[in-house]
Amino acid sequence: MDTLKSMQDKLCMWLSSDPEYILDQCGDILSRNQFRKVEQQSSAVEKMRMLLKIIIEMGEDTCQRFYDILKQHQAHYQQLQQFFADNAQGSCRPKVFADNNSVVTTREIKDVKAKSFSMRIDTGSRSTESCQSGEIAAGQAPQADYVARSGGVICADKISGVTIDGAMDFSVQTSYASAAKPKAVERMPSSQGPSAKTIQKHKVELTECLRAEPSLILQHVHAESIVRDDQYQRVMNIPQPEDKVIYLIDRLIDNGEESCSPFLKLLENAEILNTYPKLKKIDLSIQNGRE
Structure with a gap:
């Protein structure tokens, strides 16, 4: 900026x-x-x-x-x-610091053509308690352009001239080594939610409709926080309009009702309907998602 x-x-x-x-x-x-x-x-x-x-x-x-x-x-x-x-x-290569529970990547990738592209990072981390009581409070940050400590992950990769036909994966997976690992919040599988079922049932029709101009629906989805920032960034990196929409819909279904319900409400927006008039021909009432 x-x-x-x-x-x-x-x-x-x-x-x-x-x-x-x-x-x-x-x-x-x-x-x-x-x-x-x-x-x-x-x-x-x-x-x-x-x-x-x-x-x-x-x-x-x-x-x-x-x-x-x-x-x-x-x-x-x-x-x-x-x-x-x-x-x-x-320019010069940035200085980085990462302790033994952290990751910093500064890869530079140029002129790549592929059907798919993955830069997935899998790393282990200690529990929240040990991070809070450890060296963060006691030590001073080292002099570096990128500093990752106590389980942090920084991706400062530079990518240019890359052409990908399909999906791109920039996901980060952190696993907790401590026995005090926080218990995951249980939720109903996304396929059982009525809104998710509705979207899944009409996935082909929605894809055909929204692929005509994916930029507008993506801007609204991001502005209203219907998908996470990392999911939005990934879908924006997909070059083909149809693949963008397919990835978006799949993520909505994966997220469950917390994404699917507001997405269905978004499709009732006047601006959305004017841009995608074929939506009016799709019956997206919730009861269609119930068995």
């Missing part, structure tokens, strides 16, 4: 040489309303100024995604090539 703010004026000038190109690359970041707001600006420079304003207001995660887009498509803008070349000359 700080980089975009400091370079805002220059980026507006550089990107204004072909504003439509960079807008096309931001299809998974901007909502329809945001895209329209940018398009309504009177000049190419003003379009880019509005685009950067929206990106910065959306927060650090969106800024990082936009920065990655700029880096990936730098060849389209001469000044951007020089900007990234200058930064690369002064």
Whole structure:
């Protein structure tokens, strides 16, 4: 975010040489309303100024995604090539620290083509009690760019030029070695909930309907916290619209009623119905999910 703010004026000038190109690359970041707001600006420079304003207001995660887009498509803008070349000359591998219960990854992956992609991390951790009474309170944080302690996990990987046909898995699994491991909260399997059953029953129809424009439904799902942040980030990394929707629906069903029920209510939203008119032909009443 700080980089975009400091370079805002220059980026507006550089990107204004072909504003439509960079807008096309931001299809998974901007909502329809945001895209329209940018398009309504009177000049190419003003379009880019509005685009950067929206990106910065959306927060650090969106800024990082936009920065990655700029880096990936730098060849389209001469000044951007020089900007990234200058930064690369002064860059160095970050310093990391992780104690014996923690993980820090700083992998750099470039130019990969595959049917699926997995960077899953499995790690062990002590219980919450031992973490709280241990070295965190007593010791000072070491001097490093990334510091993970007492079971922490930091993923600072850089990925560019990667083309994946199917799903991407960036999940982190932490297991507790202590006997004092917190007991998992029991819940009804997602397939038994009425809302989950309704979604599962109409999965094919919903996929066919929502695949036409997955960006809008994903923005709403994320804004209303219907799925977790990590699930949202994973689905956004899937390139094919149909695969995005399939992954989203599968995660909703996995999450159970806490995700499925608000999702069905979201599908009644006027904006959603206007964007996906075929939804009106799908009977999503809850009773259809009951045996």
